Amino acid sequence: MYQALYRVWRPKSFDDMVGQETIANTLKNSVLTGKISHAYLFSGPRGTGKTSAAKILAKAVNCLQSQDGQPCNACEICTAANDGMLGDIIEIDAASNNGVDEIRDIRDKSRYAPTRARYKVYIIDEVHMLSIGAFNALLKTLEEPTQNVIFILATTEVHKIPATILSRVQRYDFKRINEQDIQNHVKHILQTQHQAYDEKAVALIARMANGGMRDALSLLDQALSYGNGTITLETVANITGAVSQEQLFSYVNAVGAKAGSLAMEQLYNILANGKTPMRLVEELLVFSKDVLLSRMDETDTRFSDVALIDSAFFYRMIDVLSQTQQQLKQNVQQDLYVEVMTMQLVQMDSRINTLPNGSASNNELVSNDVIVQLEQRIEQLENKLRALESNAVQASVVPTYEVKKTPQQKNxxxxxxxxxxxxxxxxxxxxxxxxxxxxxxxxxxxxxxxxxxxxxxxxxxxxxxxxxxxxxxxxxxxxxxxxxxxxxxxxxxxxxxxxxxxxxxxxxxxxxxxxxxxxxxxxxxxxxxxxxxxxxxxxxxxxxxEEKTQEDEVVTQATSLFGNIVEVMED
CATH class of the missing domain: 3.30.300.180 (DnaA, N-terminal domain)
Structure with a gap:
């Protein structure tokens, strides 16, 4: 039967753990020196190696031929543990076994000595799902631990764990794995399996995994199935729903050039390809950030297609995208919000710089533009002042109620x-x-x-x-x-x-x-x-x-207080 890549490539030793070197070295040294705690807590985002580390630790403390704190994966204990046949390593899903009775059963069984291994190890996954009563039942066991019993708790929501539990365990916080480590591991897997791949496709997989190795390997599995064994950027973009770089460049250039119809057309094309509004906003945020970072490096030419759009536009664009992202999380009509977002971006000043490089700085361009605006504003104020003076002369002769006619605004x-x-x-x-x-x-x-x-x-x-x-x-x-x-x-x-x-x-x-x-x-x-x-x-x-109703209410209240002496006077 076919096994998913994340199961095939699950770490079997501390050295196999990717992106968690500090935790791996600490656990390895504790096994090597014999300083093994009775309870551990592994917390962190999904797919970062918490359960894998728990299984490796359970093997390492029981391995018959341990070297440098590592499990040998060859002795009968390690072999049985890898096959899931070792009865002294018990894995429990707290999401479905979260009651007091289940924890009491664990507490009672933990009193018995292990049958084959040196330690009886309980691995409780998603421990934050336990009820308050179950936590209290577990607390008694952690306060007075039985000899040769180790508890390893794993959770993605450590803030839900009671402080009384946290104070009785060794806590290890697993971090998100950085993109470069994920890329290197994915390339290693593809090279081992002799699979052809595109560097950009691997980079996209690493970015979409959001720091989770399991998510990265799941995406890789899908890409291999979808592309018949070949990993291309188009394949990965299709299975992840990511917006292609060409579409992002076309969209940004359209809004930067104030081409409203073209920008809306690009937006509808992106949505028609199955990309969600939230995914589009996230991709545009990353794109804007990358553009600004690339402009700090003169040798970076990846975003030369948007070089004419001023950096200030991208800063304002990030603000609009951030506001839209919050609105999308709270509303179901997401298409409407990205349409309005597009219109806002089109209306923004993109400050397209047509001058050659070195002829003027961005600060000089902004300053000249501001001067022109100030001159226009001064001229408008002078015209209004003359008009007010003229109206004042007329008002001194014949009092009138004049309604000012507002000129059409361009902005x-x-x-x-x-x-x-x-x-x-x-x-x-x-x-x-x-x-x-x-x-x-x-x-x-x-x-x-x-x-x-x-x-x-x-x-x-x-x-x-x-x-x-x-x-x-x-x-x-x-x-x-x-x-x-x-x-x-x-x-x-x-x-x-x-x-x-x-x-x-x-x-x-x-x-x-x-x-x-x-x-x-x-x-x-x-x-x-x-x-x-x-x-x-x-x-x-x-x-x-409305005014008459309010007046009647006032008269009624006054009459009830003062009687017939109330006199209503008209304005």
């Missing part, structure tokens, strides 16, 4: 509400129009492309008139993104014409500002700024009804 992050246009829509808004748009809003959005549907998917209809609609977003970024996209607003209007029989003009507003805007609208109406009649079911009546 979505600097979105400012067009208050005058919002007021014009509200002056004609009715409940019937709003309800009609709400009923058909999903159908209108379903006609859009996937990218634009994702952009408007979380929008909300706030108010509507016969020809216009005000939609709200959770933040100003999406408002600016929508208002700056004339093609999107035109497409929405065309779909509305087809579905509700008339075009729609779109206005956007952050939901957090909706209440303030409505209050300002009522004040503008009272000031006579808008003379257009409003329906009896308009937005104004909604607000007045």
């Amino acid at each position: 979505p992050t600097d979105f400012v509400v067009n208050t005058q246009r919002i007021f014009e829509v509200l002056s004609q808004a009715t409940r019937e129009d709003k309800q009609k748009i709400e009923d058909d809003w999903f159908d209108i959005l379903s006609c859009l492309s996937a990218q634009r549907k994702a952009q408007l998917g979380r929008s909300k209809v706030l108010a509507a008139s016969a020809t216009s609609v005000i939609i709200g977003f959770e933040n100003g970024f999406l408002c600016g993104l929508t208002m700056n996209d004339k093609a999107l607003r035109q497409e929405l209007s065309e779909h509305a014409m087809r579905i509700i029989q008339h075009p729609l003009e779109i206005e956007c507003l952050p939901i957090g500002q909706w209440q303030d805007i409505r209050t300002q609208f009522i004040q503008a109406k009272k000031a006579g700024q808008f003379s257009a009649p409003t329906s009896q079911e308009s937005v104004e009546l909604d607000i007045q009804h």
